[in-house]
Amino acid sequence: MPRTFVITGASSGVGLAAARQLAARGEQVVVVGRDPRRLGAAMAAVRAAATGPEPDEFRADFNVLDEVRELAAELLAAYPKIDVLANNAGGMVESYVRTADGFEATIQGNHLAPFLLTHLLRGALDGGRVVNTASRAHQRARLDPEDFTGSPGKYSSWRAYGASKAANILFAAEAARRWPEITSVSFHPGVVRSNFGVGAATRFFYRFAPFLTTPEQAGELLTWLSTAEVADGAYYVGHKVTRPDTVAADPAVAARLWEASAAAVGVRAAG
Incomplete structure (x- = not known):
């Protein structure tokens, strides 16, 4: 029987590659994206690869938390059982932006929105799996687990x-x-050439960075983490469990982040 895979950020790059691979395996693939035009093109590619159920699509802007809440309600109505949620949506914002919800746009789109979505889908995910697309970029992070607004003057x-x-x-x-x-689980997909960051700094980085990973290669890793036996709670680089750097390996920081995130998006923090 086909399993249900919900993949956010699946309009392009890693998410689209994984969606195509899973659809080719005969799974029920649910694609979530923000831009209607790109989402339509992605769906055409996923449908062309599918060998099982008709792929499905939903649209939401993760920088608007009410759209995340609406997305969760629509997903639950259509799919009361979700086997895998791939929290793959994310991006880099060139300049400081505060969302209508009052948070810095990068931390909202990349963390608070998937945190909220996962909580709202928790019942449907019972017995299933959540895969977060992270990055080795965390190694230089200065994370205040209770500050989601940041400062325009200090923004990088x-x-x-x-x-x-x-x-x-x-x-x-x-x-x-x-x-x-x-x-x-979470994982580093490799340095993938994609359009997640569109500023001059990112274009310069892509031009000179060696050993770029293709979206297809990174998608294969996301597919593997979504279907293989994995270590619960682990961070993966390739197929290997890897200890995260400093703050990202601190259980006390994880607990503080959870509590603050729950308060920020309006869900219960209890386990």
Whole structure:
């Protein structure tokens, strides 16, 4: 029987590659994206690869938390049982932006929104799995687990991105502790050439960075982590469990981040 895989950030890059691979295996693939045009193109590619159920699509902007809440309600109505939630949506914001919800845009889009979505889908995920796309960028993170607004005067796109990726790792580790009925992992997909960051700094980095990972290669890793036997709560680099750097390996920080995130998005913090 096909399993249900919900993949956010699946309009392009890693998410789209994994969606195509899972659809080719005959699984029920649910694609979540923000831009209608890109989402439509992605769905055409996933449908072309599918050998099982008709792929499905949903749209939401993760920088608007009410859209995340609406997305969760729509997903639950259509799929009362979800086997895997791949929290893959994310990006880098060149300049400081505060969302309508009052948070810095990078930490909201990359952490608070998937944190909220996962909580709202928790019942449907019972016995299933959550896979968070993180990054080695967390290694230089300066994460304050109780500050989601930041400061315009001190903003750095790379530091904000790194902090959000540290949050992805901590979220998976703490979810494994609080929700033993759901397997939770995070991973570094490699340095993938994609359009997640569109500023000059990112273009310069892509031009000179060696050993870029293709979206297909990173998608294969996401597919493997979604289907293979994995270590609950672990952070993966490739197929290997790896200890995260400094703050992202601290259980006390993970607990503080969980409590603060729950308060920020309006969900219960209890396990």
